[in-house]
Amino acid sequence: MDVLTSMVIFCRVVEKGSFSAVASERDMSPSSVSKHITALEKRLGTQLLGRTTRQLNPTDAGCEYYNYCNQMLEELSEVEASVSRYQFETSGTLHLSIPVTFGELHIIPALWMFHEKYPDMNIDLTMDDREVDLVREGVDLAIQIGPLADSSMIARKIGSTERLFVASPEYLAKHGEPETPTELKQHNCVVLSSMMAPGEWQYTGPKGKEKVQVSGNLTVNNPAALREAVLAGVGLAAAPVWLIHEGIQQGKLKVILKDYVPITLDINAVYRKRLYVQQKVILIIDHLRETFKRTLKKTKV
Structure with a gap:
């Protein structure tokens, strides 16, 4: 007994x-x-x-x-x-991990608005493009883009990021513009290493979902570096719209392969499986989800 x-x-x-x-x-x-x-x-x-x-x-x-x-x-x-x-309080410290470039552009501005709502809550912020170990690193919540490697965690979708195939006009003038995804194999492609399958670009076209294996002489681990490389004419990229929309609007980047769209990636709020989820975790998730509805909509091209 x-x-x-x-x-x-x-x-x-x-x-x-x-x-x-x-x-x-x-x-x-x-x-x-x-x-x-x-x-x-x-x-x-x-x-x-x-x-x-x-x-x-x-x-x-x-x-x-x-x-x-x-x-x-x-x-x-x-x-x-x-x-x-602690389950219900809106004070204390929240240990939050966010991706670097997306965090700078969209999450940090949202955090200032969050502090106005909940001034007694402190945020211990870590910026990292790798997939963090929440348990080992003592992280309450991580914002991650794309598929998750750790299925033992809970992931709540709080947004999505559309992507486009892009290149600079200078690169296209020198190397030509591909007409089909298969032709990407003949071009220098800038690859983002933080993706689960970096050199495998998946897309949706007239025949449905397909993929193409690409390669290039530059691999980067940060979206901002990806953008700068493409702007400099290094090669082609499959890049998130929130990262490149200004370059497209300014004519510094050109959308290519318009009939073929790279798969959309989910933006997930990831936290550990627990019997009870802390109120501060729920609050920040809800706040970010509502914020992204507005901010990401503004980046569409």
């Missing part, structure tokens, strides 16, 4: 002076109540209650045990009340 439950029942029996009263209170049979008391006495090797036909009275050992149990249960109740408040 569960010792803690037996201790609670024992204390109530001492206070009520009756098995049947406690049984009625806890919606159980008097014999079940008696079994809990007997189990405690067997465990402790001493009698806790003096039983007569008319009443139940604690023995000396029972009185001492009752005092200890009562004090412990009160302290346990206080601890549970104190700890459970």
Whole structure:
């Protein structure tokens, strides 16, 4: 039997002076109540209650045990009340990990608005384009773009990022413009290494979903570096719209292969599996999701 439950029942029996009263209170049979008391006495090797036909009275050992149990249960109740408040509080520190370039452009501005709503909450921010180990690194929440490698985590979609095939006019003037994705194999492609399959570009075209294996002489681990390389005429890229929309609008980048669109990537809020999700995690997820609905819409081309 569960010792803690037996201790609670024992204390109530001492206070009520009756098995049947406690049984009625806890919606159980008097014999079940008696079994809990007997189990405690067997465990402790001493009698806790003096039983007569008319009443139940604690023995000396029972009185001492009752005092200890009562004090412990009160302290346990206080601890549970104190700890459970973390589930609902909107203060304290949230350890947040975000990707570098997307974080600079879209998450950090959103965090300032979040602080206006919840001024008592602190954010310990880490910026990293790799997939972080939430447990080992003590991270409460990570924002990640694209498929997840760790299926043991919970991921909530809070947005999506459309992508386009692009190149600079200078590159296209020198090397020509591909007319089909297959022709990408003949071009220098700038590859983002943080993707799960960096050299495999998946896209949707007239025939549905397809993929092409590309290569190039430059691989980068950061979207900003990808953008700068393409602007400099190094090669072609499959780049997120939020990263390149200004370059397209300014004529510094040109969309190619317009009938073929790289697959859209989910923006996920990732956190550990727990029985209860902390309120501060829920609040920041909801805030970012609503913010992205506005900010990412502005980047469409």
